[in-house]
Amino acid sequence: MGDFPAALDATDRKTPSLSERFEALEREREQSWPAEALAINRNQRALLVREHDLSSRPGVGDRFPDALLTGLDGTQLTYPQADGKPSVLIFFRFAGCPACNIALPYYRDHLFPELRRLDVELIAISPQPPQLLRAISEAHQLPFAVVTDEGLELSRKLGITYEYDEPSRQAAIEKGIDPRSLNGMDRWELPKPAIYVLDRKKHIIFRDVSPDWMQRTDFGPIVEASKKITDVEDLWKG
Template sequence: MPLQGKLDALRTEFETNVAPPAVVELLHRATAELISTGAVDKALKAGDIAPEFTLSDAHGKQVASRSLLARGPLVVTFYRGVWCPYCNFDLQALEAARTEIEARGATLVAISPQTNANSRKSQRENKLGFPILSDEAGKVGARFGVRWTVPDYLHDVHRQLGADLTGFNGDESWTLPMPARYVIDRDGTIAYAEINPDYTRRPEPSEVFPVLEALALRQGRP
């Protein structure tokens, strides 16, 4: 089943059989409000220059985007956290596509505001072969233009659902990244960008394949 099909089934189950109607209403309200702000229009797009970053992986090792780009293009996915089942399906789909991504000369990383310990849990539970980098308070997400602040009325909803962000992220900011996927060329230019304020919508990982193939042809690689 395609990734979006799995997400649609998850949403139907959650909204029909798991969450109370009042909670579903507040989640829909927050998504609608985020869409109405035009936040997506402020995020970095294809043709922009991606900001450089150095972040720690789940084991505390520093990972620099400059070093990764020296090896080839970079596929970056912004990940809300281990508490988000939609995000975990997304990571699993990316892991299933990782061999194809790497065969096209690219490196795959996820960036999340969660703590290293929670990233280790994410990698273990989703059986990932690519790193999750810790973005404290979403500072790198802000530089990409994908960070947003969770409204006050959702704080108790998150806690009710077992997703108190102060614990998962280790700070009091109550910020998250919008689901976003980028392909960054070796010179730092963004070649592909997909950002969606609706956390239940994600692009298929295969969408990056032709982008990576075009970058390889441009570099004279087969």
């Protein structure tokens, strides 16, 4: 696999931040997409922002719900695992999602090295079937686990799923997209991009959910939350 570059501060002007990369993608779409397609995309995202509400869902201080996840090799594992490492969970939409193909390699280069140094596990989660989800892991040589949340069971417990609005469904159908290729089901449902940082006892110490999938958590706050876990554990050891 080779060594990955050390994490860079998001303010380092030699490398674009995650938000700058999404801004570039949006500008490219403004120039290349038909106006109607761009409006459908933006209207769906704006609707999700307006309706976003996690007030009754697991948040900071709560224990993370149990779930059965499936690895790319088909192996199933119960999560959270007892006596496991602290962990960072990245929820993303599907392998062909352009924004996900910006975010995951960015996390590979800037987040993963810092978490590895802190001995914090990184797991990326999507509802897409493993045989299709494998594409994004292989394309970007992701060094962390990529797993399937079958039936969106975990994402629903967390309250982070959304359904395509009617214009978005019709646009996807016209492109030949089947919802089963996205989530293994007949429902047009996906997770909102989300980050959860968990301590060893699987309590949530940081949560950031993005109803607009073109806005995602940069690596800095995730690393800072992870450092707090390891700092506390160092105190216990002392």
